[in-house]
Amino acid sequence: MSAGSVTFTFSSPEDGGFECSLDGAEWSACSAPQSYDGLADGDHRFEVRALNRPLNPDPTPASSEFTVVTYVPDPPQTTIVSGPSGTIATDSAIFGFESDQPGAFECRLDLTDEAAWAPCVSPQLYSDLPEGDHGFEVRAVNEAGEPDPTPAARSFATDTVAPETTITSAPSGTIPTGTAAFEFAAPGASSFQCRLDDDWGACGSPRVYHGLSEGSHGFEVRGIDAVGNVDLSPAEVGFRVDFGPPKPVAGQSFNLEPAKGSVQLQCPGEDEYAPLTSFKQVPMGCLVNTRQGVVSLTASKGSSGELQNANFWGGVFVVSQKEGDDQTVELKLAGKRMCERRESASQPAARASRQATAYASRSRRGGRRAWGSGKGNYETSGSYGSATVRGTTWLVADRCDASTLFKVADGTVWVQDFVKDKQVVLEAGEQYLAKAPIPRLNPKLFP
Structure with missing residues (x-):
């Protein structure tokens, strides 16, 4: 209180009167209302007890503590020293605040009526906040009970929803090259992180990888919004790199692969045929026996890097390749004719x-x-x-x-x-x- 006078009222069902004590002084007879004037500044304690007809005092006196301030101070000034602002990626907020005068604090969140003020201390924590905008206010109350007429305020918003990331373009299945490109999107995302068989790293769409090795690979991408919410279910796609068979060299080699039945192969320096059971790159000049099968033959067209492919069957032939722009593949019939001569040797x-x-x-x-x-x-x-x-x-x-x-x-x-x-x-x-x-x-x- 801001004056040196105070008045107390009290009552009791007993009819033996009352005794009062101020700041621990001797008990003395008193009656309601009881007033004190000229009190010094500071803390005080008032006690009162009832007496019954035999004049026995109440063993549990009623009491009241109060503070006397005989000067009127300026209103306190409140300052928020810590706490969120803007948009945060969490549903919790904690604020720190202080005042230029001793006293207490009152806070309110997302409310504007006077009854919403509630005692609080620094730091003040709020949790389980709903998504969206919020307003926090705090005011100091000095020892005289004067509240800050201009509470400190802080506006902020909570956003705990992460972006949903989708891959819009990517290789799938098996690809014949070591280069792979990916395109992706995530509404609300301000950045992305990608990884391909490795750790996460910043990336943008499109993301292109070069020099991939043969084998299986897995690509993942996740969006991150402006406040740091990370997509916890990244978009992903798997694929395989298979460069396929080695390319033949014009005039030097060609590729063979059995397509059906039994195919035999005999190359320069070899004494006999050997079964061709799978893909094989062989030098020019090899003898190919397809009498009981079908073979797929692939050769180069030269410096262009293009390939030419055809199936052959029903015979034996030697493979070579002409020089020149067209890089013609030559197949010369070989092997025995197996002809039957029907003639008489009698005359x-x-x-x-x-x-x-x-x-x-x-x-x-x-x-x-x-x-x-x-x-x-x-x-x-x-x-x-x-x-x-x-x-x-x-x-x-x-x-x-x-x-x-x-x-x-x-x-x-x-x-x-x-x-x-x-x-x-x-x-x-x-x-x-x-x-x-x-x-x-x-x-x-x-x-």
Whole structure:
């Protein structure tokens, strides 16, 4: 109180009167109301007890403590010294505050009515705050009971919702390159963190990785908002890098892979055939046996890095490659013709007569052949001609009647007749027979 006078009222069901004491003085008779004037500044204690008719005093006197301030101080000034402002990524807030005068404090949060003020101490903690904007106020109350008329205030907002991150573009499955690019987004995110098989690091969309090794990889990305909320369920995608088979070198090597059945392979320096059971890169000059299977052959087109691929079956051939811009792959029929000669050896004259009719009497069964189908520049050579293709399905067969047969299932084939030294163009469904020259008859036997 700000004056040196004080008055107390009191009552009791007893009718023996009252005794009062101020600041521990002797008990003396008193009555309600009891007033004191001229009190010194400072703390004081007032006690009162009732007496019953036998004048026995109340063993538990009533008491009241108070402070006398005979001067009127200036209102206290309150200052918030710590606490959040702006937007925070938590549902808790703690504030520290102080005053220029001794006394107490009153606080309120998100309320404006006078009854909302409640005693508090520094630091003041609030928890489980809802999402959104908040307003904190604190005012000091000095020893005279004067509150700060201009409470200190602090506005802030809570945001504990993390961004939801999504990957919008990324490799999946198996990719044939060591470069991978990722695009991603997260509404409300101000930054991102990524990792690929490693630790988290700052990143932006798109994120491109180079020089990836072969094998499985996992990419993750998470968004972070402006107040630091981190997506706890990062977006992720898995993929695999597989560079595939080594590329063949033009004029030096080619790739083979069995596609069906049994394929045999014999390369320079080897004494016999060996089964081709899986992908293999081999040097030019190898002998490939596809009589009982189908082989996929891939070769380079040269400096461009492009590849040409075709399937071959039904025969034996040697593989080489021409120099030049088109890098034509050459396949030359090889192996035995396995022809059957049906002739009688009983008379020398008969053998002589067969010289004139050799091409008619020799069996056309057997021989050697090779089918091809694919895209690229290929030349398949028989004994009496060659077929040059740029992507088709074709047959070249050395027959037992001293001829080479060319057939076209689809596409276009350019046939070079070695005997007649001419070129013939064949379309799908057409065929051509390049024949050996008819031998001259023996004039001694046929005058």
